[in-house]
Amino acid sequence: MHDSTSDGLCSSPIVALRAHQLPATVCAAAGVECPLIDRKRAHEVLDRLGRDPTLTIRLTSPADELPHYRRVSPDSLSASSADDVFNRKRDLDVLQRLGLVPGAVRRARYLYALLFERIASLDGLCAWDTEQWCGCEHARRGAYESVRERGWATIVARRSDADRQAARLRSAKGIAAGERLFVRPHHLMCLCCWY
Numbered sequence: 001m002h003d004s005t006s007d008g009l010c011s012s013p014i015v016a017l018r019a020h021q022l023p024a025t026v027c028a029a030a031g032v033e034c035p036l037i038d039r040k041r042a043h044e045v046l047d048r049l050g051r052d053p054t055l056t057i058r059l060t061s062p063a064d065e066l067p068h069y070r071r072v073s074p075d076s077l078s079a080s081s082a083d084d085v086f087n088r089k090r091d092l093d094v095l096q097r098l099g100l101v102p103g104a105v106r107r108a109r110y111l112y113a114l115l116f117e118r119i120a121s122l123d124g125l126c127a128w129d130t131e132q133w134c135g136c137e138h139a140r141r142g143a144y145e146s147v148r149e150r151g152w153a154t155i156v157a158r159r160s161d162a163d164r165q166a167a168r169l170r171s172a173k174g175i176a177a178g179e180r181l182f183v184r185p186h187h188l189m190c191l192c193c194w195y
């Protein structure tokens with residue numbers, strides 16, 4: 001449950017997802033059985049996102065995985081299956097379009113807004129015009145696009161106007177009653193601009 005006394009920026013809970021699974025959650029939200037993420041896991045993540053507006057996501061990938069300070073064998077540097085190799089590429093495709101790197105942590109709301117802004121369709125990420133391999137049949141059926149059109153709030157909980165107004169009032173009351181004023185350093189600039 002969202003902690004109404006926190007701004008959620010520094011202490012919000014983190015969900016770890018492989019980068020290529022971020023668009024996969026969107027297809028799952030459209031009701032598609034996505035081969036890139038376990039159905040139960042996708043719906044667990046969607047459920048948390050739909051309840052908690054402060055949730056953050058860490059986008060992971062083994063793409064930059066290099067064993068440090070230990071002996072490296074040829075096996076350590078090779079992936080076990082073609083799917084692993086391809087999903088690593090998918091991770092990098094998604095991260096590149098988002099301008100992020102493996103391990104990046106962002107607020108879920110920001111991440112889905114960015115995803116929908118930068119990736120209009122999964123054509124080219126999940127489907128291709130190659131003779132040998134066309135990719136996923138769902139990529140050109142509009143599932144992702146239908147969620148994208150409705151925006152990030154389809155996936156991530158949006159705080160209600162009443163909730164945000166209540167937070168402002170709490171903050172104003174705290175300022176009025178407190179003996180000291182606690183502000184973030186950059187708020188000094190904000191105060192100047194307001195003034």
Ligand code: SF4
Pocket residue numbers: 023024025027032033034035036122126136137138139140144
């Ligand atoms: S297009 Fe297919 S593989 Fe790609 S995210 Fe959607 S369901 Fe998954």
